[in-house]
Amino acid sequence: MSEILNFGRENLAFKQLRKRSAFLFLLIALFGSITFFQIIKLTILDSNLYTTKSDENRIIRIPIYPSRGLIKLSNGEIVVENIVTQALTIVPNKTSDLELTLEELKQNLGLKDEELLTFKRKLSKTKYKYDSIVIVENLTKEQIARFSVEKEKWPSVSIKAQLMRFNLLGPIFSHVTGYVGLVSPEEIDESEDFSYPFTSQIGKTGVEKFYEGTLRGGEGFRTIEIDAYGKEVRELARFIPEKGKDIYLSLDKELQVLARNELAGRKGAVVALDPNTGLIKALVSSPDFSPNILNKTETGKVENILIDSQSPLFNRAISGNYPPASTLKPFIGLLGVKEKKINWTTTIEDQGFFQIDGKGRKYRGWKEDGHGTVNLSKSIIESSDVFFYHLATQLTVDSISNFLKQFGFGRKTGVDLSSETEGLLPDRKWKLGAIGESWFVGDTINISIGQGYISCSPLQLAVAVSSIATKGKVYRPRVVAKIEDQFTEKQVIYHLNQIEKSHWEKLENSMVSVISHWKGTAHNLTEFGQETIAGKTGTAQIKSLTDAELTVKEEYEDIRLEERNRDHALFVGYGPLPDPELTVVVIVENGESGSTVAAPIAQRLIDFYADRED
Amino acid sequence: MSEKAPLGYQLNTTIGKSKLTLMKLFIDPILVLSILALLIFGLFVLYSASGQSTSMLQKQALYVVFGLVMMFFISRLDQTVYKSFLMHLFWIGLILLLWVLIFPAEGYKADRWIDLGFINFQPSEVLRLLLPLAAASYLTRGHRKLALKDWLITLSAIFLCSFLIYKQPDLGTALIVLASGCIPVLLAGFPLIILLVFLILIGATSPFIWANLSPYMQQRVITLFNPESDLLGAGWNISQSKTAIGSGGISGKGYLNGTQSQLDFVPEGHSDFIFSVIGEEFGFLGIFLLFLIYCLLLFRVFSIAFNSSTEFSRLAATSIGFIFLLYILINVSMTVGTLPVVGVPLPLISQGGTAIVIHLVAFGFVLSMKKRQTW
Numbered sequence: 002m003s004e005i006l007n008f009g010r011e012n013l014a015f016k017q018l019r020k021r022s023a024f025l026f027l028l029i030a031l032f033g034s035i036t037f038f039q040i041i042k043l044t045i046l047d048s049n050l051y052t053t054k055s056d057e058n059r060i061i062r063i064p065i066y067p068s069r070g071l072i073k074l075s076n077g078e079i080v081v082e083n084i085v086t087q088a089l090t091i092v093p094n095k096t097s098d099l100e101l102t103l104e105e106l107k108q109n110l111g112l113k114d115e116e117l118l119t120f121k122r123k124l125s126k127t128k129y130k131y132d133s134i135v136i137v138e139n140l141t142k143e144q145i146a147r148f149s150v151e152k153e154k155w156p157s158v159s160i161k162a163q164l165m166r167f168n169l170l171g172p173i174f175s176h177v178t179g180y181v182g183l184v185s186p187e188e189i190d191e192s193e194d195f196s197y198p199f200t201s202q203i204g205k206t207g208v209e210k211f212y213e214g215t216l217r218g219g220e221g222f223r224t225i226e227i228d229a230y231g232k233e234v235r236e237l238a239r240f241i242p243e244k245g246k247d248i249y250l251s252l253d254k255e256l257q258v259l260a261r262n263e264l265a266g267r268k269g270a271v272v273a274l275d276p277n278t279g280l281i282k283a284l285v286s287s288p289d290f291s292p293n294i295l296n297k298t299e300t301g302k303v304e305n306i307l308i309d310s311q312s313p314l315f316n317r318a319i320s321g322n323y324p325p326a327s328t329l330k331p332f333i334g335l336l337g338v339k340e341k342k343i344n345w346t347t348t349i350e351d352q353g354f355f356q357i358d359g360k361g362r363k364y365r366g367w368k369e370d371g372h373g374t375v376n377l378s379k380s381i382i383e384s385s386d387v388f389f390y391h392l393a394t395q396l397t398v399d400s401i402s403n404f405l406k407q408f409g410f411g412r413k414t415g416v417d418l419s420s421e422t423e424g425l426l427p428d429r430k431w432k433l434g435a436i437g438e439s440w441f442v443g444d445t446i447n448i449s450i451g452q453g454y455i456s457c458s459p460l461q462l463a464v465a466v467s468s469i470a471t472k473g474k475v476y477r478p479r480v481v482a483k484i485e486d487q488f489t490e491k492q493v494i495y496h497l498n499q500i501e502k503s504h505w506e507k508l509e510n511s512m513v514s515v516i517s518h519w520k521g522t523a524h525n526l527t528e529f530g531q532e533t534i535a536g537k538t539g540t541a542q543i544k545s546l547t548d549a550e551l552t553v554k555e556e557y558e559d560i561r562l563e564e565r566n567r568d569h570a571l572f573v574g575y576g577p578l579p580d581p582e583l584t585v586v587v588i589v590e591n592g593e594s595g596s597t598v599a600a601p602i603a604q605r606l607i608d609f610y611a612d613r614e615d
Numbered sequence: 616m617s618e619k620a621p622l623g624y625q626l627n628t629t630i631g632k633s634k635l636t637l638m639k640l641f642i643d644p645i646l647v648l649s650i651l652a653l654l655i656f657g658l659f660v661l662y663s664a665s666g667q668s669t670s671m672l673q674k675q676a677l678y679v680v681f682g683l684v685m686m687f688f689i690s691r692l693d694q695t696v697y698k699s700f701l702m703h704l705f706w707i708g709l710i711l712l713l714w715v716l717i718f719p720a721e722g723y724k725a726d727r728w729i730d731l732g733f734i735n736f737q738p739s740e741v742l743r744l745l746l747p748l749a750a751a752s753y754l755t756r757g758h759r760k761l762a763l764k765d766w767l768i769t770l771s772a773i774f775l776c777s778f779l780i781y782k783q784p785d786l787g788t789a790l791i792v793l794a795s796g797c798i799p800v801l802l803a804g805f806p807l808i809i810l811l812v813f814l815i816l817i818g819a820t821s822p823f824i825w826a827n828l829s830p831y832m833q834q835r836v837i838t839l840f841n842p843e844s845d846l847l848g849a850g851w852n853i854s855q856s857k858t859a860i861g862s863g864g865i866s867g868k869g870y871l872n873g874t875q876s877q878l879d880f881v882p883e884g885h886s887d888f889i890f891s892v893i894g895e896e897f898g899f900l901g902i903f904l905l906f907l908i909y910c911l912l913l914f915r916v917f918s919i920a921f922n923s924s925t926e927f928s929r930l931a932a933t934s935i936g937f938i939f940l941l942y943i944l945i946n947v948s949m950t951v952g953t954l955p956v957v958g959v960p961l962p963l964i965s966q967g968g969t970a971i972v973i974h975l976v977a978f979g980f981v982l983s984m985k986k987r988q989t990w
Contacts, residue, residue: 010760011926017804019921022933025801029940036948043861043951044899051861055895058858059874229879 059226060237064196067218068164070245072178072208074254075482081178081209083164084298087140089148090133093124095157102155103136109151110144112137133161135200138297166202166209166296173257176286176316177250177418177480179207180295195220205295206316208480210419212248215484219243249483251280259609260285263602268311268590269569270318270459273606276467276575276584278491279476281416283606284460286317319421322456323588326539327384327522327595328573329405329451331469331508333392334377336404338504342395345507348376355390357442364390364446367540381511382521384538386450393449398440401448402428407495408465409475410457415494416478424457452542463586464494466573469512469535470581472505473497509535513578516604523572523600530604532611535581536574538595567591572599576607583610642690642982646915649908650686650963650978654679654971656905657889657964663871664885664892664966671885671966678968682975689979694928697980701752705772708745711738712779739780739788740969744977746776746796747938751931754803761803769800786832787957794941799934852882853952859884860894860951867898885966887958890950909943916978919985928984935977 043051072081089106096102103117120136140148140160148160166181168174184203189196195217197203203217204210221242226234253273260271264287273283290306290313293299306313315321337343353371354363366372366386372379380388393401406412411426425431429440432454447453457465460478468475475495482489512535515521522538570592575584585603592598641647658676665671715738750769754761773796781789801810817824825833859875862868871877873895876884881891893901913936920932939962946961948954960970 007759014804014926015929018802018929018933021802021804022917022937025798025937029937029944032948032953033944036944036951036953039951039953040860040894040899040902040947043857044864044894044902048861048864051858052864054858055862055875055880058855058880059878226874227878234878 059228059234060224061227062222062224064198065221065223065240065242066198066201067221067242067244069166070216070218070485071247072216073247073249075249075251077249078254080170080174080250081166081168081292084167085162086138086165086298087145087160088138088163089136089140089144089158090161091136091155091158092133093157096155102158105154106136106158110140110147133159133200135161138163138165139300165298166292167298168292168296170254171293172289172291173254173261174250174252175207175289175292176318177207177252177284178292179209179211179419180205180292181209182295206314206420207418208248208250211417212481212484215246216248218245246485248481250480251282251482252284252480253282253610255613256283256606256610257285259283260602260606261287261289263605264589267592268317269588269592270321271585271587271602271606272318272459272463273583273585273610274463274467274478276470276581277476279464279467279478280482280491281478281480282583282610284318284480286315286319286321288313290314316418316420317459317588317590319416319418319458319460321458321588322422322424323459323569323571324453324455324541325410325451325457325462326541326569326571327386327451328462328466328537328539328571329449329455330381330384330389331512331537332405332408332465333389333396333401333449334381334511335500335504335508336396336401337377337392339404339500340396340400343377343392345377348374349388349391351375351380351385351387353387355387355446357394362443364443366390378507378511378514381508381537382514382518384515384522389449390446393446394442396445396449398428398445398448401445402426405455405465407497408468409461409495410455410465414460414464414478416460417481417489421460422458424461425454426457427454451539459586459588462571462573463584466537466575466586467584468495468497469505469508470575470584472502473500509578512537512574516600523596525596526600526604529601531608532577532604533579534574534576534604534607535578536572536576536600536603538600539571539573540593540595541569541571565591568593570595570598572596572603574600574603574607577611583607642985643915643919646912646919646978646982649912649915650975652908653905653912653963654683656908659870660889660893660896660964661885661966663873663896664876664881664889666877666879667871675966675968675971678971679975681968682972685972686975686979686982689976690982692983694925694984698752698925698927699756701748702756703749704745705749705753708738708742708749708776709779711741712776714738716779716782736969739783739785739792740967740973742776742780742792743788743795743938744935744973746773746792747799747934748931748980750796751799751803751927751934754799755925755927755930766800766805766809770797773797773800784829784832785958786828787959790957791942791945791959795934795938798937798941799930802933802937803930852888852956853949855880855882856888856891856950857952859891863895863898863901865899867894867896867901870896872896886960887946887956887965888950889965890947890961893964894950913940916981919981922986923984924986925984932981932984935981939974939977 068083071079071083073079089110091102093099103120106112107114107117116137120134124134136158145160148158152158168178168180181202182205184197184199184201186199188203189199195214204213209216219242221240223236223240224238225236228234256273260273260283264271264285266288269287271283271285271287272281274281288309288311291299291301294301294303294306338345351366351371351373353369354365356363364386367384371387372383372385375383375385375388377388379385402411405426411424413421413423427444427448432438432440432444444453448455464475464478473496474493475497477492477494479489513533515536515538516523516526516530516534518524523536526534526536568591570587570589572587572595573585575581583606585606587599587602589598589602658672658679661675662668662672750773753769754765773793776796777789777793780792783789855875859873859881862875863873868874873892875881875895876892881888881895884892890902893905897904916932916936916939920929920936923929923932942959942962945954945957945959946965949956949959960967962974963971
């Protein structure tokens, strides 16, 4: 009985087991189908997407950066090269205690407090705490040795070899070559065709900046396969970077050194260029600086250069705005004869001052008693102001402005250096906008002797004066003669062909007489000068001398007590004649006398240049 | 009901007769061959997934051989030999679990291991098999209708074990063990009304359960629903695993050529995520073939179960079949991102000695339950 009962119960249990099994199986199959569909989705429907993803996982591109091109002189002498230096670097986020690590490094390697301070400042600015940051550059052999002994103590710190810029000639060409520095976030953003790593260096001024693209070359890359830990497994492809090109400067080392020595550290600038090609032979801005301190390849404080009141980083030769003073007179005179307001025989009486319509305010010449009867030639030779005051009243500011613009005043010369000034060439519209006043005849009178609102850089002046040497052709000035083996081309920027040849010749003769005539303002040059040169002196007033109530001398002596109020000494010239090879512009700030301070420098440069050529 | 000859006699007869030798040796050739196919395939995949480590392969092979020997011997046993004994194995399992909690083995992140010096194993893995077998044994012990008391005792034992594993802490395995234990209970005819009430109760208390989960478990559940939200953290596993399987496409990247697996992008590619390696290197076709073998195996297991002679063997074998199926489903689902990552190995394939041996022991039991032809 119980057997039968049990059999019945077991049958029932088996039935239930099958029912429950079917139910459970259905449940699992239901969920299983979801998973199965997911597998189909992954492997068949979305396979391409995941293939891409898996490739992105393992394949990365590492940029390769070429070494920077060298800067050389035309004869091949290297001016700026790359040197290998060892830098101490740290990955901030890999350290457990940054302060402690720095303190230990300081103790062990003898780092200076200010170096650490600079690093901390840099650290606070950077966003990329997973990348290595330089603590100090240029480790000494001793520091490297000390670090190597105990480097296990600081896993986040390592020594990295890096290529740095070294200027072999130090400060001599500092304003031409410029310097390099750490690329800024803005510079990274602006660069379109080159992705700078944030530790890379970029040209900040001079040729280094202007020719940045040429010098740095193109970016190459390696495509590598990495594993999950970022370790390289193999290289898949390699694209060789385009090498940085070498640059050959047109500058003449001996001439540059001579010009630099002549300025002897006084504030000022010398520009010497070949008027027939525009190639710059010497470009000195004084004081200059050691580019290697800024390149971080020489110990020294960058701050000292930055805070120097003499502004050594300021390139006076191309960025300085100076009143051209009397050196502008030849151009104004040329305008006078071109416009037929005067001719070469027109004379006036120079009694030392000029009054509009013979009355009112007195515009004084620099010579109290005047120069007597003067024509254009004589007024250039002796630098009569009054003659030009007269001429100015017959000209309009707009005609002066338009004429001077053809010589390159008021616009950039297009020299291959960065941060060139446009200078200032005023006209009616400019004054109304900038000063808020209308134009007065007095303003025109001031301009006629290169004073007042007008200003220009020494380079602009050199370009303008070169046009007299070439009888009207102005070439774009340039400091780079050759890139790799490709010569840079000379390029005419202005061609003044409406001016008669005789005018050019007479103008040149007058400028030769500035030196050769016994009354010429630069007659002192004949004492030592060997080559015939044409030139014009200038003395740029810092303080206005128009107050009629004071005599010139009284006021002058007062002001001159303070050096920074003393006049700038200017000289523009070219030579040797008859075939000029060099245009020279010299400006000595607060040098007072164009003839005794600035002119001799120009004469010596031309003498040296011409002598050596022979 | 079963009156089979004792073990020694059976072995003698098998060796003694030449006819049907394969049948007799393997008991169920299709099941055994599919197991062997999976094991061999598993070793091949493991070699690739482990970064071509022969030492890991050797160790795994050793476990496979050990497991096969265990399976062979257990398959020779008659169920009457072990049936009533299985019930009491529960106590051994309980002691092992307590042992792990009280004397945690050193050098492991979670206290899941017992280190016996020469061999170490995870008691929770053992419980996965032990618990359902013990439950099946207990529930079929009396040949009578089951009372509420029987259900309560069984469930209490299951929950106790799960709780202890959860304390290790290992929520994933705890849930697996819970499910494994509940399957025979459910199949044995657990009253559905109680189940319904129970489910409602769980639903009501789930916020409380959630609050008591460790943050790491909470994170795992959160990333299930939005794995891409935290690509470098918890979502990394799922994302990389999906990428591996997806990039395998239909035919796969080829053996030893899976970039995700070979370059270590797939985490735990040799153990929990070995399915990703299969997907990447053998593609959809490989996966399909694997599923086919699994189906064949399961078909044989259920077939044996339903044709078995006793109530106990039917229940036990069916439970083993379902648990095996559940493991496959959970592992594959978590690898492709339809379930949270709970740490279930792919049966017979994933690296892990304890799991392999346990599965083979389970199949040994299943084989021993096959209704024999008279011979």
